[in-house]
Amino acid sequence: MKRMKARSARRTTVGDVLIIALFAALALITLYPMWHCIVGSLMTYTEYMQKSLLIWPDELTLESYQFVFDQGKIYDPMKTTALVTVIGTVVNLAMVTWMAYGLSKKFPGSTLFTYIVVFTMFLNPGLIANYMLFRNLHLLNDLKVYILPYLINTFYLIILRTNFASFPTELEEAARIDGASEFGTFFRIVLPLSKPILATIALFTAVDYWNIYQQSVYFITDSSKKTLQDYLYMLLSNNSNNNAGVGIGAGGVSAVFSETIKLANTVIAVLPILVVYPFLQKYFTNGIMIGALKG
Amino acid sequence: MLPGIAFYLLFRYVPLYYLQIAFKDFRITRPVEQADFAGLKYFIEVFESVSFREALRNTLVINAMKLLICFPAPILLAVLLNELRSQRYKRTVQTILYLPHFISWVVISSILFNFTSIYGGLFNTIRESMGLEPIMFLGNKGMFRWILVLSDLWKESGYGAIIYLSALTAIDPQLYEAAAIDGAGRVRQFWHISLSGIKSTIVVMLILRIGSMMAGNFDQVQSLINDQVLSVGDVLDTFVYRVGVSNGRFSFASAAGLFNSAVGAVLLLASDRLAKRLGERGLF
Numbered sequence: 001m002k003r004m005k006a007r008s009a010r011r012t013t014v015g016d017v018l019i020i021a022l023f024a025a026l027a028l029i030t031l032y033p034m035w036h037c038i039v040g041s042l043m044t045y046t047e048y049m050q051k052s053l054l055i056w057p058d059e060l061t062l063e064s065y066q067f068v069f070d071q072g073k074i075y076d077p078m079k080t081t082a083l084v085t086v087i088g089t090v091v092n093l094a095m096v097t098w099m100a101y102g103l104s105k106k107f108p109g110s111t112l113f114t115y116i117v118v119f120t121m122f123l124n125p126g127l128i129a130n131y132m133l134f135r136n137l138h139l140l141n142d143l144k145v146y147i148l149p150y151l152i153n154t155f156y157l158i159i160l161r162t163n164f165a166s167f168p169t170e171l172e173e174a175a176r177i178d179g180a181s182e183f184g185t186f187f188r189i190v191l192p193l194s195k196p197i198l199a200t201i202a203l204f205t206a207v208d209y210w211n212i213y214q215q216s217v218y219f220i221t222d223s224s225k226k227t228l229q230d231y232l233y234m235l236l237s238n239n240s241n242n243n244a245g246v247g248i249g250a251g252g253v254s255a256v257f258s259e260t261i262k263l264a265n266t267v268i269a270v271l272p273i274l275v276v277y278p279f280l281q282k283y284f285t286n287g288i289m290i291g292a293l294k295g
Numbered sequence: 296m297l298p299g300i301a302f303y304l305l306f307r308y309v310p311l312y313y314l315q316i317a318f319k320d321f322r323i324t325r326p327v328e329q330a331d332f333a334g335l336k337y338f339i340e341v342f343e344s345v346s347f348r349e350a351l352r353n354t355l356v357i358n359a360m361k362l363l364i365c366f367p368a369p370i371l372l373a374v375l376l377n378e379l380r381s382q383r384y385k386r387t388v389q390t391i392l393y394l395p396h397f398i399s400w401v402v403i404s405s406i407l408f409n410f411t412s413i414y415g416g417l418f419n420t421i422r423e424s425m426g427l428e429p430i431m432f433l434g435n436k437g438m439f440r441w442i443l444v445l446s447d448l449w450k451e452s453g454y455g456a457i458i459y460l461s462a463l464t465a466i467d468p469q470l471y472e473a474a475a476i477d478g479a480g481r482v483r484q485f486w487h488i489s490l491s492g493i494k495s496t497i498v499v500m501l502i503l504r505i506g507s508m509m510a511g512n513f514d515q516v517q518s519l520i521n522d523q524v525l526s527v528g529d530v531l532d533t534f535v536y537r538v539g540v541s542n543g544r545f546s547f548a549s550a551a552g553l554f555n556s557a558v559g560a561v562l563l564l565a566s567d568r569l570a571k572r573l574g575e576r577g578l579f
Contacts, residue, residue, distance in 0.1 A: 020379065022375065036410075049414075053417065098296070103296075113296070116300060122563070125314060128539045128552055129316075218536065232405060233518050236401075265405075266405040269401070273397050273398060
């Protein structure tokens with residue numbers, strides 16, 4: 001606070017103006033690509049082909065989205081991704097909270113348990129070893145492969161454990177003297193006090209799940225079980241990856257997926273992220289996720 | 296507690312058992328236990344393979360480029376954000392700059408495909424307006440690595456600044472006042488107070504960075520790569536996936552992956568030692 005006062009007493013200099021202008025430029029560079037996608041997906045194909053910089057469509061149209069949903073190939077990956085996101089987030093949050101609360105308490109063997117958990121952060125068996133295990137567990141080409149091997153995010157677990165351990169023990173003792181059970185204390189004292197951090201972890205986890213791409217590439221070959229990101233990748237690579245950047249207009253098959261339709265698919269794949277982002281960013285500034293990293 | 300521990304044992308420790316296939320003639324039709332011992336045969340094959348050596352070189356070159364360009368960027372952003380006096384403007388800028396971190400690489404690839412299209416893509420329109428021929432950016436061997444570096448810069452710089460911003464808030468404001476009274480200008484305050492105040496954070500982040508020099512960004516490379524640029528863009532992670540899972544050469548891919556993880560672990564420990572020798576806190 002003191003510094004802010006001391007600094008704002010200063011006159012605005014050329015340096016200040018330059019920094020403000022620099023950040024305005026950076027903000028524009030950051031936002032434009034996403035704006036380009038959204039505006040492009042709402043244009044007619046003819047208008048899109050005439051313009052390079054997209055500010056606003058002359059004629060707003062949903063024809064690209066109409067095509068995507070009429071064609072219907074997006075429904076399976078959308079359902080898969082939504083299902084995995086919801087189930088994955090709920091199960092993950094429950095498991096992480098449970099483990100974190102347990103590890104925040106001292107009990108015989110608690111140090112060993114902590115070692116077992118923390119050591120995995122430096123341990124990477126690699127893709128092939130995981131692939132072999134999943135194959136033997138019959139998880140390949142099964143939706144469970146998106147959830148079971150990633151049930152607990154160790155990073156979030158450690159953040160949450162640090163948070164639980166920071167609660168004064170008097171708080172829980174007082175509750176116990178008032179006759180609350182172990183479970184009662186946890187649900188009525190510990191959980192409500194941890195709401196902001198739980199909300200943050202839930203949102204981060206949900207974003208991670210929505211963006212799942214790698215697991216779909218590695219472990220799923222059945223196209224009806226691919227995630228939305230992988231579906232988008234296959235759609236893009238089918239007609240632009242092989243000829244490196246050649247988009248629509250090359251004729252033949254690619255005409256089916258015109259640029260505006262690709263943009264509509266892209267917007268669908270990113271929209272939920274853009275919708276939850278305002279809720280997500282609320283928690284950055286108070287530094288919840290950083291405390292543990294320095295920790 | 297117990298289901299959690301069971302999870303860790305099954306999904307984080309049991310896979311280690313399958314590392315043995317790097318030393319065996321493993322066939323997918325038979326169990327691992329029945330495969331014949333092959334010694335270091337697959338490791339030798341890996342080192343003699345041209346595409347492995349390319350992938351190794353690409354991984355190191357791309358990571359070195361990212362270290363030089365993408366590592367300092369968030370530090371610079373944080374220090375400059377800290378200079379903004381309007382808190383509202385600062386918060387708005389932060390909100391915008393953090394956003395790309397949450398967007399998947401596939402979506403970013405989609406935007407890049409669109410921008411680099413030779414049929415009216417934004418980048419080629421700019422080239423044409425300067426009188427240059429349109430080119431296929433993503434199929435160009437000289438450009439592909441730069442595209443990886445710059446798209447990473449665009450995606451992660453803002454979010455990466457958070458940790459330095461939080462380190463900057465820990466600096467005692469009186470230091471700046473004292474320096475100002477002593478006649479230190481903005482630039483000197485930057486070097487002697489801001490930068491030296493966040494030095495230990497920078498070192499920790501640098502260790503993590505160097506420790507992951509062997510890790511390729513799978514999502515980024517997989518979603519952007521194509522046959523034309525395979526020789527300059529393929530990294531170890533995409534290589535292991537392609538030869539192992541796609542081509543079914545499990546023992547070979549496993550040997551390449553094991554080499555990758557082992558060198559990665561050594562790098563992490565070595566850079567941590569170095570940091571401690573230089574008088575910093577280190578990781579472990």
